[in-house]
Amino acid sequence: MSSAITPALIALHSNRLENLRDVVVNFMREHPLGPLEEEVVLVQSNGVAEWLKIALASDLQVCAATRVMLPARFLWQAYRDMLGHAQVARHSPFDxxxxxxxxxxxxxxxxxxxxxxxxxxxxxxxxxxxxxxxxxxxxxxxxxxxxxxxxxxxxxxxxxxxxxxxxxxxxxxxxxxxxxxxxxxxxxxxxxxxxxxxDARAAVHRRFVAALAEGAAPARPLPRRVIVFGISSLPYQTLEAIAALSKHVQVIMAVHNPCQYHWADIIDGREMLQAKRRQQLKNGQSLADMPLEDMHAHSHPLLACWGRQGRDYIRLLDGFDEDEAARERFPVNKLDLFDDAPGDTLLQQVQAAIRDLLPPDDHPAEAPSVDASIEFQVAHSVQREVEVLHDRLLTMLDEDKGALRPRDIVVMVPDIEVFAPAIHAVFGQHALLHPRHIPYDVVDIAERAGSTRC
Known part of the structure; x- marks a missing residue:
């Protein structure tokens, strides 16, 4: 039996995807949709989609009637559902x-x-x-x-x-x-x-937002709930469409945010960030008032290098996040889901320093004596990088004796199409029952690049 689903937009911020996953899964469990309704979840990559499906199956015992999509595909489907297929051309001269x-x-x-x-x-x-x-x-x-x-x-x-x-x-x-x-x-x-x-994308988008603002009836039923999970950046146009949908659809935005304080002012471009802020500032002070040459004393250098795209996404989201209205309409009491653990490993200590907006001088004085949570490996080629990775993973799997499983491991690379041939060569050289075999899959690779593999 389905529960009442109230249209609203709320942003849940956390520095850990696990926390976001737990809250979203509990909410889905306590406020289920109808038996024949699909739960729509938007993610930023196919890798995150697979991880989330496995997590949902583990937490809910089954992952069914769940449509995990990329935002662009969902947006075009929403355009067609709202305006009708005749109003949204399948092919545009601006494609x-x-x-x-x-x-x-x-x-x-x-x-x-x-x-x-x-x-x-x-x-x-x-x-x-x-x-x-x-x-x-x-x-x-x-x-x-x-x-x-x-x-x-x-x-x-x-x-x-x-x-x-x-x-x-x-x-x-x-x-x-x-x-x-x-x-x-x-x-x-x-x-x-x-x-x-x-038929231009911007023209279709404007008609879509206008139709939602006017309360027009959709050509086909819209989903009652949309979950935007762990996406680190979305275009303004997509955010605008999601915000417009939230007047008629329940939207949960689970935002992976590295810092619990407002951190957008710690890098250049602060003149763009004068919109009303809803995220708290550290110690009640505004970093926008500090000179740029003093930023290093009030922020974390890794956070300053996090990237303009992620910074601007969080800033744009603040402009759409109706915080107080969401608290009244949305059955979730906590918006910020940041943990407060100091961290036992070097990696956890760095994550905690970023979370708490600590400058380098405020880092813990002593690092753990024996700690491999952060390692730097130097290799002379892509092939050698993958070989070192394969050996290191074999060591980790052997040391943990079943506690760590291949499905728990995600490897991130800057350009998967460059690394894919080396990955297949190294990880695919051992048969299924060979002691050095590690099951693997390569995701987010272009179809043409994948079809060239022998």
């Missing part, structure tokens, strides 16, 4: 592939004119191969703009060569050496028939 071939037709004529000097220099030799490569790069760039900065494209369509800031930030003129991008987008836009311009 990446279609845009590549459109640029192949437009660019030779455009670069011959005024304002495209950088592109003109690149295509000076007249090579079709270089033209195709450039068109592919430009179509990818414009596709990213459609996802992350649709507001820029809207301004460029209107003839305004500016870069608008999120959160009410002042618009800045497009740098002169990049002004060709605005001209190029206008040329692309004008080359598309007027009746097809409504």
């Amino acid at each position: 990446k592939t279609a845009l590549t071939w459109r640029l192949m037709r437009l660019l030779p004529e455009l670069v011959a004119g005024h304002g495209y000097a950088p592109l003109q220099r690149y295509l000076a030799d007249g090579s079709l191969e270089r033209l195709l490569q450039l068109c592919q790069r430009l179509s990818d760039l414009m596709d990213q703009y459609q996802v992350y900065r649709a507001d820029w494209l809207q301004d460029w369509e209107d003839g305004k060569d500016v870069l608008r800031g999120h959160g009410g930030g002042a618009a800045q003129p497009v740098p002169p050496d990049q002004a060709w991008q605005a001209r190029l987008w206008r040329a692309i836009w004008d080359s598309v028939a007027a009746e097809q311009q409504d």
Whole structure:
């Protein structure tokens, strides 16, 4: 029997995915959907999806009627459910592939004119191969703009060569050496028939948000609950769509946040972060008021290097998080799920220092005497890196004697397509019953790259 599901948006912050998982699983257990309803969970990668499915099966005894999706796929499905399939074209002239071939037709004529000097220099030799490569790069760039900065494209369509800031930030003129991008987008836009311009992603998104704001009936039923789990960054457009959905759908955002205090001001770009903050500041002080040269004394250097994308995501989320309203409507009493453990290992101590926004001088004075929780290995090639990893994992599995299982291990790499051939060569060389065999799987690899494996 299903329980009443109240539409709301709430963000649960924690520095540990395990804490987020436990709260989400308990909530799903105490507030179940109907027997034939699917639980919709959004994750950032296929690897996290598999880990979460295993965790759900372990905690709930079974993982069934659970649709674990990537945000982009869910968003397009939501567009179609709300507006109807007839209003959301399956293929758009602004899709990446279609845009590549459109640029192949437009660019030779455009670069011959005024304002495209950088592109003109690149295509000076007249090579079709270089033209195709450039068109592919430009179509990818414009596709990213459609996802992350649709507001820029809207301004460029209107003839305004500016870069608008999120959160009410002042618009800045497009740098002169990049002004060709605005001209190029206008040329692309004008080359598309007027009746097809409504198929652009930004146009569909605006219709979707407007329909939800007006309380229009969806063409097909929307899910009653959506869980956004452990995603470290989402585009503004996706957050806006999820926030609009939360007026009609129960949205749980389980946010993996490394620090329990407001930490967005510890790196440059603070002028963009003047929106109302809901996350507490350490000791009640505002880091925005401190000079940049003093930041090292009030923050953790690893946190400062965490990355602009993750920082901006948490800042954007603060703008959509209706904290007090959520507490009244949403049956969860605690929003911050940070642990307070000091940490016994070196890794745990570093995590605790990041969580508590401690500068280096406030770190624990002594590290554990025998501790392998953080190790640095030096290797001369990708192949050797994977071989060292394989040997190290065999040692760990042998030492723990069953306490550690292969399914508990996740290995992160900067570019999986570079490492995939070496992984298959090293981990796939031993038969199933061989003592050095470790079961493994490679996820998040492009289909074309995966199909080239022998």
